[in-house]
Amino acid sequence: MKKYIIQYKPFLIFLLKFFLSYLILTFLYQFYLNSFDSSSLEVDSITQLVSVQTQQTIELFQYNSYLEPHPKQNSTMLFVEGKNVARVVEGCNAISVIILFIAFVIAFKGNWKKTVLFILAGSILIYVLNIIRIALIAIALYHYPQHEHLLHGVIFPLFIYGVVFLLWVIWVNKFSVYAIQKKA
Template identity: 35%
Template sequence: MLRVTKFIFSLILFFIGYQTLMYLSGNEIHIFFRELVAEQSVGLLKFLGFDALLGCVGGVTSGINLGRSGILVVAEGCDGVDLLALFAAFAIAFPGPWKHKFWYVPLGLLLVHAFNILRVAALTILADYNIEVMKWNHKYTFIILVYSFVFVLWFYWIKKFAVPHAKRKMA
């Protein structure tokens, strides 16, 4: 019971801190990540041989253009910030040795960010192919894939580090 209370308390503290940071930054964090995701997605698309261009939308360099589809915009919900916070919150709040959290959380954040870059690049290709196919995949396929990926990272944390750590403490 104490572990559950500690976990919930840790999550509440994390989300209060996260919301405070978002409020105090005044959207700067989202703008930074929107631009970063757009730039890195364009870099990936160019590496794959596509003629991708970065575009400015509403004063933020968060648009990606492949030609036929117009500009695909990396919006606030697609920048990955909330997903990164969600991953970090559960990994930090869940029991486990801090020596592993110090490397696992940053590695997990990098992996989630990289997965988001792949997602945005794939959606850009789909938008160039067929905008309706892109919209459907954006709404369903990639939501399932992204959250499944984060779930696998959490599950790995729980099985590899949190549960063995909890068993050692009980013994």
């Protein structure tokens, strides 16, 4: 057993760092979410900000858009041209995707300065692309409501997770210790 632990030590350290950072960040995020009263349908401030920025992005695409609080759920109803096309819920704010991104970057170590800068730049990119993604989903649902499952369940998740995967590939191949060792 000891032989295998020594043999797979780099992989086991990677897993430990990944799961530990993922659990810590998820715990902190859950602590943040618990500070909002879901029984009174209160929407967390990050999700509210995502809703507002999505609505503003839709208007940049020359569509009339507005928001209303959902009367029965802690979410925001998003309207395009007077038609309710979506609910913006906590899961739409991309924080869980950003946590996953950060955990991977931390686990695949690099120097601290590059790690922090890459996490910051990647998180901002994911956040901004998520706003655009939600706006495009809303506009697409306005025009093609019959394709909701394809748009919301397949195409746009592929987009956001594809971006995260690309960022991971860039991190591993350009900035991680592995990439530095490969160059030397």
